[in-house]
Amino acid sequence: MPMSVAKKVLFLVFDGLGDRPVPELGDLTPLEAAATPNFDAIAAKSICGLSNALGRGIRPGSDVSHLAIFGYPMEQYYTGRGPIEVAGLGIALQEGDIAFRGNFGTVDENWNILDRRAGRIRVVDEFAAALDGMEIDGVQVLVKPGTAHRAGVVFRGKGLSANITDADPHAEGLPVLEVKPADDSPEAAFTAKVINKFMRRAYEILDPMEANAKRKAAGEFPANFMLLRGAGIYPTLPKFAEKYGLKACCIAGGGLYKGIGAFLGMDLIDVPGATALPDSDVKAKFIAAKKALGDYDFVFTHVKATDSLAEDGNWAGKKDFIEKCDAAAAELLDLPEDVLLVVTADHSTACELKAHTADPVPILFCSPHVRRDEVVSFGERAFSKGGLGRMVGSDVMPEVMNILGRLHLIGA
Amino acid sequence: MPMSVAKKVLFLVFDGLGDRPVPELGDLTPLEAAATPNFDAIAAKSICGLSNALGRGIRPGSDVSHLAIFGYPMEQYYTGRGPIEVAGLGIALQEGDIAFRGNFGTVDENWNILDRRAGRIRVVDEFAAALDGMEIDGVQVLVKPGTAHRAGVVFRGKGLSANITDADPHAEGLPVLEVKPADDSPEAAFTAKVINKFMRRAYEILDPMEANAKRKAAGEFPANFMLLRGAGIYPTLPKFAEKYGLKACCIAGGGLYKGIGAFLGMDLIDVPGATALPDSDVKAKFIAAKKALGDYDFVFTHVKATDSLAEDGNWAGKKDFIEKCDAAAAELLDLPEDVLLVVTADHSTACELKAHTADPVPILFCSPHVRRDEVVSFGERAFSKGGLGRMVGSDVMPEVMNILGRLHLIGA
Numbered sequence: 001m002p003m004s005v006a007k008k009v010l011f012l013v014f015d016g017l018g019d020r021p022v023p024e025l026g027d028l029t030p031l032e033a034a035a036t037p038n039f040d041a042i043a044a045k046s047i048c049g050l051s052n053a054l055g056r057g058i059r060p061g062s063d064v065s066h067l068a069i070f071g072y073p074m075e076q077y078y079t080g081r082g083p084i085e086v087a088g089l090g091i092a093l094q095e096g097d098i099a100f101r102g103n104f105g106t107v108d109e110n111w112n113i114l115d116r117r118a119g120r121i122r123v124v125d126e127f128a129a130a131l132d133g134m135e136i137d138g139v140q141v142l143v144k145p146g147t148a149h150r151a152g153v154v155f156r157g158k159g160l161s162a163n164i165t166d167a168d169p170h171a172e173g174l175p176v177l178e179v180k181p182a183d184d185s186p187e188a189a190f191t192a193k194v195i196n197k198f199m200r201r202a203y204e205i206l207d208p209m210e211a212n213a214k215r216k217a218a219g220e221f222p223a224n225f226m227l228l229r230g231a232g233i234y235p236t237l238p239k240f241a242e243k244y245g246l247k248a249c250c251i252a253g254g255g256l257y258k259g260i261g262a263f264l265g266m267d268l269i270d271v272p273g274a275t276a277l278p279d280s281d282v283k284a285k286f287i288a289a290k291k292a293l294g295d296y297d298f299v300f301t302h303v304k305a306t307d308s309l310a311e312d313g314n315w316a317g318k319k320d321f322i323e324k325c326d327a328a329a330a331e332l333l334d335l336p337e338d339v340l341l342v343v344t345a346d347h348s349t350a351c352e353l354k355a356h357t358a359d360p361v362p363i364l365f366c367s368p369h370v371r372r373d374e375v376v377s378f379g380e381r382a383f384s385k386g387g388l389g390r391m392v393g394s395d396v397m398p399e400v401m402n403i404l405g406r407l408h409l410i411g412a
Numbered sequence: 413m414p415m416s417v418a419k420k421v422l423f424l425v426f427d428g429l430g431d432r433p434v435p436e437l438g439d440l441t442p443l444e445a446a447a448t449p450n451f452d453a454i455a456a457k458s459i460c461g462l463s464n465a466l467g468r469g470i471r472p473g474s475d476v477s478h479l480a481i482f483g484y485p486m487e488q489y490y491t492g493r494g495p496i497e498v499a500g501l502g503i504a505l506q507e508g509d510i511a512f513r514g515n516f517g518t519v520d521e522n523w524n525i526l527d528r529r530a531g532r533i534r535v536v537d538e539f540a541a542a543l544d545g546m547e548i549d550g551v552q553v554l555v556k557p558g559t560a561h562r563a564g565v566v567f568r569g570k571g572l573s574a575n576i577t578d579a580d581p582h583a584e585g586l587p588v589l590e591v592k593p594a595d596d597s598p599e600a601a602f603t604a605k606v607i608n609k610f611m612r613r614a615y616e617i618l619d620p621m622e623a624n625a626k627r628k629a630a631g632e633f634p635a636n637f638m639l640l641r642g643a644g645i646y647p648t649l650p651k652f653a654e655k656y657g658l659k660a661c662c663i664a665g666g667g668l669y670k671g672i673g674a675f676l677g678m679d680l681i682d683v684p685g686a687t688a689l690p691d692s693d694v695k696a697k698f699i700a701a702k703k704a705l706g707d708y709d710f711v712f713t714h715v716k717a718t719d720s721l722a723e724d725g726n727w728a729g730k731k732d733f734i735e736k737c738d739a740a741a742a743e744l745l746d747l748p749e750d751v752l753l754v755v756t757a758d759h760s761t762a763c764e765l766k767a768h769t770a771d772p773v774p775i776l777f778c779s780p781h782v783r784r785d786e787v788v789s790f791g792e793r794a795f796s797k798g799g800l801g802r803m804v805g806s807d808v809m810p811e812v813m814n815i816l817g818r819l820h821l822i823g824a
Contacts, residue, residue: 004764005764005765368433368435368439369432369433369764370432370433371432371433371441371771371792371793371796372433372439373793373796374793385797387793387796389462389796389801389802390802391468395468395469397469398468398469398470398770399468399469399770401469402469402471402769402770402771405762405764405765405767405769407469407470407471407769407770408471409471409472409473409767409768410466410470410471410472410473410476410486411472411473411474411475411476411477411486411490412473412474412475412476412493412642
């Protein structure tokens with residue numbers, strides 16, 4: 001009888017899962033303090049360890065840590081947050097596109113910023129549509145609405161550069177900044193000129209719109225300006241499926257994480273109730289992830305609120321949310337033998353600092369095809385005794401490929 | 413009273429020793445499941461750990477993993493399998509030699525391959541002798557018989573290159589390929605021309621030989637062609653003894669491993685009964701290794717069948733063979749105090765995949781002069797808790813030199 005092998009991967013990332021001891025939790029971390037019988041059972045069937053996405057002593061953002069874990073070093077593939085966020089909005093980026101995160105905001109006639117979010121406007125579809133498809137000096141501009149006041153903005157054309165200064169002063173009461181080239185290249189000069197023209201044209205289109213007249217009449221901030229930030233160029237990039245030969249999808253509530261998936265060419269699967277907030281229907285995500293294993297070889301599933309709660313210093317909320325996730329993880333106890341379950345985090349977020357830290361995060365590979373170790377508890381310190389030892393983000397996908405028996409042989 | 417120090421090294425490599433859990437062995441690996449009282453006793457007197465020859469997440473061939481463990485990075489010293497295999501046949505290679513693995517095969521008059529192994533001919537000494545010493549365009553050709561249908565073939569002269577295409581189509585019924593230069597250099601063009609002439613001359617010499625007439629008359633495939641593959645140039649290379657100041661020898665049954673030893677300038681010690689097969693007289697090898705410690709500072713001893721059995725998916729055979737090796741290891745329990753015993757593997761070979769994997773391998777340093785840890789069992793998971801932690805191949809010889817007190821001081 002031929003022995004079975006691992007074939008598919010459910011790859012689960014809890015954002016900011018790792019933490020530091022909390023005195024009120026008896027000097028346990030929120031993860032250690034949480035009752036996690038299901039993840040403990042999963043750990044007991046796993047090889048476990050600790051990992052730093054970018055290496056020891058490096059404190060990573062969520063964007064670059066995810067890229068590192070998926071085998072895309074930031075030096076080569078990270079040019080700014082814009083292309084990642086915009087990819088998540090469904091714009092199919094092309095090599096050489098310059099992409100921005102955009103806010104619909106409010107300026108006065110002298111372009112002093114009155115409100116960076118146009119009074120936290122909830123729906124901007126009409127305003128985005130008014131700008132989408134514009135052409136400036138031969139450059140096409142794509143504008144796609146995001147959640148609330150947000151939008152994705154793409155400049156597509158020849159000879160563009162992302163090496164330009166920001167227009168957004170990141171504060172109210174200050175004037176919008178003129179965009180300037182940040183190097184001496186003709187591309188940067190041209191791009192700065194195009195973007196300054198775009199901001200002017202956008203203001204001229206948005207300010208007189210009837211929808212804004214209504215907002216002004218109602219005493220609301222008009223959505224009369226497009227604030228741009230996070231410029232990045234979409235790089236030449238092997239899609240995840242090409243790089244690994246694994247058909248991949250992404251299940252995430254948060255825009256950045258949908259963006260990571262789309263940026264790498266994963267299909268996005270929408271799950272109703274996946275909000276990226278503590279109220280997110282984590283169980284529905286896990287059920288959707290299991291189902292997606294029918295059509296996909298690699299299912300990236302992201303859970304956000306572990307990070308957001310720690311960013312608020314809310315250790316009790318983080319612990320409670322972890323327990324909610326553990327209850328949902330009952331769905332993960334009966335995966336087929338050929339499914340490798342990976343559970344990890346992109347970085348630690350310490351409640352005491354309300355910030356990302358360089359503390360390593362737990363990682364487990366659950367499969368009958370790994371050398372299961374003696375760790376039986378899902379927690380930072382328990383995992384420090386696991387069979388994996390200390391890893392870094394760039395070790396993760398090679399380990400996945402090794403377990404699947406898909407690594408190329410070096411030498412003979 | 414002066415304390416003693418470690419002075420000599422018995423370096424024991426079990427090919428492909430590491431493995432994955434096997435359901436029929438209660439989810440133990442063949443090594444964990446094997447009863448190994450002698451190696452357990454050795455582990456108890458050792459510092460233990462896990463190692464990846466080329467690094468985490470890299471799946472190495474036996475050739476490059478041995479080079480890495482001995483401190484010869486493949487980027488610098490690996491040019492192909494030819495020079496390593498040929499060195500093992502006793503041809504003293506010189507810098508710039510181009511070496512090939514050769515097969516005596518059978519072709520028809522149109523050079524279609526009828527049999528790649530000349531009907532699995534057992535002895536080719538006469539045919540090799542007929543070709544040995546030929547000169548083509550100022551290039552000397554050395555041909556030395558190997559086991560069965562195999563031979564080592566070396567081209568020696570000025571201005572040669574190994575950057576040429578293969579003549580061997582690696583299948584029967586296809587014609588022999590013309591060798592072509594793989595780059596624009598005059599060296600590659602010249603080498604391709606010489607090798608094409610060699611193949612023609614070899615056919616003209618071999619086909620009419622009386623020994624082949626006899627084979628044809630008996631209905632056997634004649635050995636009328638020399639198929640070449642694995643071209644590599646013998647690099648500039650510090651011999652092992654120069655590099656480490658340790659007079660070294662090699663005890664191995666397998667051709668590749670004799671080749672590794674000879675390639676690095678180690679003396680080859682033949683042990684009757686060392687077959688590289690499961691029937692190999694491992695005890696005789698261990699006894700010979702102990703004896704060699706009289707004349708040598710470093711005795712590399714290689715055991716092959718752990719790998720071959722796993723390549724066949726034969727977990728039961730691998731376990732049994734490990735137990736046979738353990739019985740032989742009774743010979744290693746009484747080494748003098750000044751002998752450092754190192755036991756490790758070049759890579760894991762997983763029975764479930766019938767292939768090399770990137771899973772780490774056990775490594776132990778047994779000596780009164782190391783910080784012995786609490787590991788008392790010779791197995792992958794036991795060793796994950798050892799005092800060495802996780803190593804890579806390039807750490808191994810520095811660790812050996814450290815224990816011997818022979819590392820150069822850096823700084824002052």
